[in-house]
Amino acid sequence: MGIKVEKTKKLSASMEDYLEAIVLMKQDNDVARVRDISRFMNVRKPSVTGALNVLSEKGLVVHERYGYVDLTREGEKLAQKVLKKHKMMVKFLCGILKIDHEIAAIDACKMEHSISPQTFKKLSKFIEFVETCPDGERPDWLKSFDRYFKTGRRPECRVRQIKRKAKNKK
Amino acid sequence: MGIKVEKTKKLSASMEDYLEAIVLMKQDNDVARVRDISRFMNVRKPSVTGALNVLSEKGLVVHERYGYVDLTREGEKLAQKVLKKHKMMVKFLCGILKIDHEIAAIDACKMEHSISPQTFKKLSKFIEFVETCPDGERPDWLKSFDRYFKTGRRPECRVRQIKRKAKNKK
DNA sequence: GAAATATGTTAACGTTTCCTAACTAAGAAA
DNA sequence: TTTCTTAGTTAGGAAACGTTAACATATTTC
Numbered sequence: 068m069g070i071k072v073e074k075t076k077k078l079s080a081s082m083e084d085y086l087e088a089i090v091l092m093k094q095d096n097d098v099a100r101v102r103d104i105s106r107f108m109n110v111r112k113p114s115v116t117g118a119l120n121v122l123s124e125k126g127l128v129v130h131e132r133y134g135y136v137d138l139t140r141e142g143e144k145l146a147q148k149v150l151k152k153h154k155m156m157v158k159f160l161c162g163i164l165k166i167d168h169e170i171a172a173i174d175a176c177k178m179e180h181s182i183s184p185q186t187f188k189k190l191s192k193f194i195e196f197v198e199t200c201p202d203g204e205r206p207d208w209l210k211s212f213d214r215y216f217k218t219g220r221r222p223e224c225r226v227r228q229i230k231r232k233a234k235n236k237k
Numbered sequence: 238m239g240i241k242v243e244k245t246k247k248l249s250a251s252m253e254d255y256l257e258a259i260v261l262m263k264q265d266n267d268v269a270r271v272r273d274i275s276r277f278m279n280v281r282k283p284s285v286t287g288a289l290n291v292l293s294e295k296g297l298v299v300h301e302r303y304g305y306v307d308l309t310r311e312g313e314k315l316a317q318k319v320l321k322k323h324k325m326m327v328k329f330l331c332g333i334l335k336i337d338h339e340i341a342a343i344d345a346c347k348m349e350h351s352i353s354p355q356t357f358k359k360l361s362k363f364i365e366f367v368e369t370c371p372d373g374e375r376p377d378w379l380k381s382f383d384r385y386f387k388t389g390r391r392p393e394c395r396v397r398q399i400k401r402k403a404k405n406k407k
Numbered sequence: 408g409a410a411a412t413a414t415g416t417t418a419a420c421g422t423t424t425c426c427t428a429a430c431t432a433a434g435a436a437a
Numbered sequence: 438t439t440t441c442t443t444a445g446t447t448a449g450g451a452a453a454c455g456t457t458a459a460c461a462t463a464t465t466t467c
Contacts, residue, residue: 081424101445114425116446121423133432133445164359174353181347189334189386196385208378215366216359251454271415284455286416291453303415303462 076125078145080180084108085118086127086146087153087179089136099136152179152187158194163209246295248315250350254278255288256297256316257323257349259306269306322349322357328364333379 078086088107092099101119105112119136122128127142138146153175160171182190200206205213215221248256258277262269271289275282289306292298297312308316323345330341352360370376375383385391 079423102443110424111426112445113427113447117424160356164356164363166353166356166359170353170355174351174356177351178348181344181351183336183340183344185340186330186334186336186344189336192386193334193382196382196391199391201391206378208376212363212366216362221366221369221371249453272413280454281456282415283417283457287454 078125080177082118082122083145083149083180084176085115085122086138086142087149089128089138090143090146090150092136093138101136104136149179152182155187155191155194156182159190163194163197165213248295250347252288252292253315253319253350254346255285255292256308256312257319259298259308260313260316260320262306263308271306274306319349322352325357325361325364326352329360333364333367335383 085104085108088104089099092103092107096103101112101115104110105115108115119128119130122142123130127139127145129137129139156175156178157168157171160166160174161168164171166174197206197209211222255274255278258274259269262273262277266273271282271285274280275285278285289298289300292312293300297309297315299307299309326345326348327338327341330336330344331338334341336344367376367379381392
């Protein structure tokens with residue numbers, strides 16, 4: 068009865084992709100046009116028009132016929148959220164796990180739609196934790212992992228070395 | 238002409254979910270029935286029947302009318318693959334990142350469909366690396382991260398401490 | 408064994424998301 | 438300005454995946 072419920076409709080992965088593409092286009096070209104979105108997403112133009120109609124309905128996008136595409140404040144917010152997840156995921160896969168960039172990008176594109184807020188937060192902090200490590204570029208334990216992954220062997224950790232030294236002294 | 242091409246059709250996330258459910262049902266109840274799959278997946282029975290037809294066509298499932306559901310060897314292989322990804326993801330989210338189990342399960346359910354082989358391998362090794370750590374239950378660096386996440390502070394690493402000690406001695 | 412219940416299937420339909428073909432509008436070039 | 442090209446839209450349809458309603462088959466239970 069008159070109370071307007073903000074339907075924070077959950078967006079489909081597809082719609083999230085469109086939002087994401089729009090921000091990226093605006094970042095790169097200053098404006099977003101159907102054609103660019105279409106090319107970027109590997110999708111035909113009518114698909115873009117269709118998606119824009121849906122997103123307009125939801126109040127996430129502003130788009131007058133034959134005109135540029137823009138995001139509403141809410142659309143922008145959502146788009147940034149998705150973009151952040153994407154970038155975070157790439158950083159994790161590429162930067163920490165050292166997955167090939169191309170593959171990481173593909174994985175991130177899909178995973179960005181399935182990350183809960185809690186997981187996003189934790190993973191982001193994890194990345195921060197690694198990046199701000201005082202060891203230098205890459206923390207020692209991560210270098211250990213790199214070696215472990217390559218060789219299957221783990222450099223003995225300090226504790227053991229110390230123990231061994233002690234043993235030898237006896 | 239006549240060469241039978243093994244169409245290793247990529248399965249949709251949905252179909253992967255059905256396969257996964259079937260293995261789980263068989264593990265738990267010894268057999269898989271439409272009703273169980275339906276309940277487990279939160280989907281109506283006709284949807285299950287439909288999916289089973291699709292999977293039968295692809296040679297992944299054996300299902301005679303009104304009978305139990307079974308996996309072919311290939312179906313079993315694919316199902317296990319998905320299940321492995323799922324379990325790996327839960328281990329990572331829960332065991333390493335310490336995401337709440339419920340949320341981790343939800344995330345894993347979605348992410349399991351978007352993990353490339355390379356990422357799967359790396360993440361699996363990473364988990365192994367953590368689990369076989371000689372520090373004990375949880376590696377020291379991970380404990381550091383736990384603290385970092387909670388408090389935002391990072392315990393100073395050994396190198397610095399050593400440096401500081403040296404400084405103090407001067 | 409017959410009735411009641413549980414299980415499974417079919418048919419018809421809705422939604423989402425993509426496509427092609429054909430059309431319209433806008434912008435550039437002559 | 439008229440024409441050519443590019444960009445965008447509309448209409449119509451297909452595939453994937455889910456739903457409900459109605460029907461068919463198994464299984465219990467008395």
